[in-house]
Amino acid sequence: MxxxxxxxxxxxxxxxxxxxxxxxxxxxxxxxxxxxxxxxxxxxxxxxxxxxxxxxxxxxxxxxxxxxxxxxxxxxxxxxxxxxxxxxxxxxxxxxxxxxxxxxxxxxxxxxxxxxxxxxxxxxxxxxxxxxxxxxxxxxxxxxxxxxxxxxxxxxxxxxxxxxxxxxxxxxxxxxxxxxxxxxxxxxxxxxxxxxxxxxxxxxxxxxxxxxxxxxxxxxxREDYTLEKRREAMRDELTRGLKRGGNVVIPSFAVERSQELLHDIGYLLAHNEIPDCDVYLDSPMARRATEVFIKHASELEDIEVDEAKLFRHERFHLVQSLDESKAINNIKSGAVIISASGMCNAGRIKHHLKNNIYRPECTVLFVGYQSPGTLGHIITSGAEQVRIHGAEYKVRAQIRRLGNYSxxxxxxxxxxxxxxxxxxxxxxxxxxxxxxxxxxxxxxxxxxxxxxxxxxxxxxxxxxxxxxxxxxxxxxxxxxxxxxxxTAHDWHNDYAEFMLALTTTLESSGEQEKYELLNRLKVSLKPS
Ligand SMILES: [Zn+2]
Incomplete structure (x- = not known):
């Protein structure tokens, strides 16, 4: 049996x-x-x-x-x-x-x-x-x-x-x-x-x-959408983002989502539907995945760009080395930066957030599901300040979401x-x-x-x-x-949220309030 x-x-x-x-x-x-x-x-x-x-x-x-x-x-x-x-x-x-x-x-x-x-x-x-x-x-x-x-x-x-x-x-x-x-x-x-x-x-x-x-x-x-409607939504987001005068940072999953984005953005660029811009794909894994997609290009459907040009537009930069990645930090405007991980909990995207999230002229555009507890979820939940690599950053960039890539x-x-x-x-x-x-x-x-x-x-x-x-x-x-x-949220998440709230509260409190707050917490730690 x-x-x-x-x-x-x-x-x-x-x-x-x-x-x-x-x-x-x-x-x-x-x-x-x-x-x-x-x-x-x-x-x-x-x-x-x-x-x-x-x-x-x-x-x-x-x-x-x-x-x-x-x-x-x-x-x-x-x-x-x-x-x-x-x-x-x-x-x-x-x-x-x-x-x-x-x-x-x-x-x-x-x-x-x-x-x-x-x-x-x-x-x-x-x-x-x-x-x-x-x-x-x-x-x-x-x-x-x-x-x-x-x-x-x-x-x-x-x-x-x-x-x-x-x-x-x-x-x-x-x-x-x-x-x-x-x-x-x-x-x-x-x-x-x-x-x-x-x-x-x-x-x-x-x-x-x-x-x-x-x-x-x-x-x-989900709301019904067609491939065209989805591209139009991307066109609107990129146009608005680039016209604000900063960069558009897109946290993206390395495999398939990044290639979908390159496909759609390649189409929009080829048809002059968005302002002229440089597009950086900064994830070694997304770059490798793109190579596999190119190998299998003849099996792919609904391709709206010339197969020979798929993922290869002259404004695309498929970044490999760390030095190339760091060089993107010097670009202050007019760039679309796609980087992994898609939920911002690891990878090079964190560096791009550090360089752009505090600047009001920039846009962070989310195109994927954000699991509770991840940095992406914290940002999309409306946090005013976030912690990246141990330092605090004010969220002043426009935070946008496109829910139709799935x-x-x-x-x-x-x-x-x-x-x-x-x-x-x-x-x-x-x-x-x-x-x-x-x-x-x-x-x-x-x-x-x-x-x-x-x-x-x-x-x-x-x-x-x-x-x-x-x-x-x-x-x-x-x-x-x-x-x-x-499964989604455990005490580690509670702890991280508590520590962030404590730091923010202490920073905005007067001298006397700081001592009072810490004393109250110390008392609550004593076994009853
Ligand atoms: Zn799967």
Whole structure:
């Protein structure tokens, strides 16, 4: 009997990892890093809820780190099977895993320095660059829409998921010797919106025993927009920003969002729809990603610029070295600076914010989701002052947001994708979403005629027995490894907010008030 366990992304949107155990062999769909609050990230250091050596192979839906980021840890701990993925996913992983390893290593180095100062034992990085390199050797490319046999008893096929270059939904047919019936499953992976530059809308067959579907935006109905409307909104923001006389700084995710921006801005420049400007893409990772997009240019859809000029406009500067990056600091006006990370919690974007955020003639334009607790979230929440690299900066630049760039299907698009996959004879599992989003989606599906008893919101580490055409039996979930209340915001965020509020209050208080405030705090620290 086949069992399915949700080892991540159950009630959360990170750490995607599903385990299928046929009784004869075991395999994983995705092995993602946990991201979000420090409490969530601690899960990355804990053991897997399975023995990595016992896993025979893995199918990867796409290169995003919350789906692929624990692959090197899996390999470090003894996994030697094949990792199946599309060609573009393999190309993106070549630098994304090494980058993730570098972040782990440098983060731990800093952390250990801190621990040593406090006389505490040091910690090991989750994995290192050699582990990432060893992972790449296990990759095997598979084209879309063609059956392959990852193991005796399993056939698999990848379908365009329209979410990221190379992204796929995974169709599976399982039949062990002696089984009367085949078991059919579909894992959505992350699903893209209908209106998205570069990719056709998501596709997959219909009629399954079990479907595991993401539900990230299960409770969000976005305003409808077309690619043209989105470019017009960008045109208006850039024109307004550049006319203010300063720079326009755009925090952006390195992979795909940066290329979408280059595509749209390239179009606007070529058609003289925005003031003449220099555009800097200052992120080594975004530069590498752009190279992969150029390699796959012939597969990209909705390209409105000459393919030979895609991402290569004469006003574009794809910055590599640190010196080139620092030289941007001298530009006071007329530049569009795209830099990562998209939520401003790391990377070169912090330097560009330091140079522009306090200047009223500048604009900071956000084009992506900002997770609570990140610097991007603090800025977009209207903070008057922010702390970057240990120093305080007044927020005087115009803070703008464009909400129409998205890599995820919204609620109507998720509903449509699910309805097009019917009939579902066993069950629909909603994963990769907060509980609110999953519950909303479940209720709407019920209104549309799906049997609510066959829609499941799996818990962390919950295991189900699967039989062709029948309702799955839950074997329950062990003590959860994560308190869902602390995934987005934990005490570390409270602490950072408190320290910022304390500094600001002290600065604006008189001498006597400072002493009184600190005394009150000292009293509250004493055990009662
Ligand atoms: Zn994704």
């Amino acid at each position: 086949t069992k399915l366990t949700f080892c991540g992304a159950a009630g959360t949107v990170t750490g995607s990892c599903s385990l299928l155990d046929t009784g004869k062999f075991r395999f994983l769909i995705d092995c993602g890093l946990f991201q979000g609050s420090k409490t969530t990230q601690e899960l990355n250091y804990q053991p897997f809820p399975f023995d990595p050596q016992s896993i025979d192979f893995l199918i990867l839906t796409h290169a995003h780190i919350d789906h692929s980021g624990l692959l090197p840890k899996l390999v470090k701990q003894g996994f030697t099977g094949t990792i199946f993925a599309t060609e573009a996913t393999c190309d993106l992983l070549k630098f994304m895993l090494a980058d993730s390893a570098y972040i782990q290593e440098s983060g731990v180095k800093r952390h250990n320095k801190n621990l040593r100062r406090r006389g505490l034992p040091s910690v090991e990085p989750i994995y290192t660059i050699p582990d990432a390199d060893a992972t790449l050797k296990l990759l095997e490319q598979q084209p879309y829409e063609q059956w392959f046999t990852p193991h005796q008893g399993v056939r698999a096929r990848l379908w365009n998921a329209g979410h990221l270059l190379g992204s796929a939904s995974v169709e599976l047919k399982l039949q062990m010797p002696g089984d009367e019936q085949e078991l059919s499953l579909l894992f959505s992976g992350d699903i893209g919106p209908e209106e998205k530059v570069f990719h056709p809308e998501p596709d997959a067959p219909e009629g399954f025993d079990y479907i595991v579907c993401e539900s990230t935006y299960g409770n969000r109905d 890599a995820h299907a919204d609620q109507p698009e998720l509903l449509k994708w699910i309805e097009e996959r019917r009939p579902i004879t066993g069950a629909l599992f909603l994963n990769h979403g907060e509980n609110d989003a999953r519950a909303t989606l479940r209720d709407l599906l019920q209104e549309r005629g799906l049997d609510s008893e066959r829609i499941f919101m799996p818990q962390f580490d919950e295991t189900f027995d699967l039989h062709p055409g029948t309702k799955p039996m839950s074997q329950g979930a062990p003590e959860p490894r994560l308190n869902l209340a602390h």
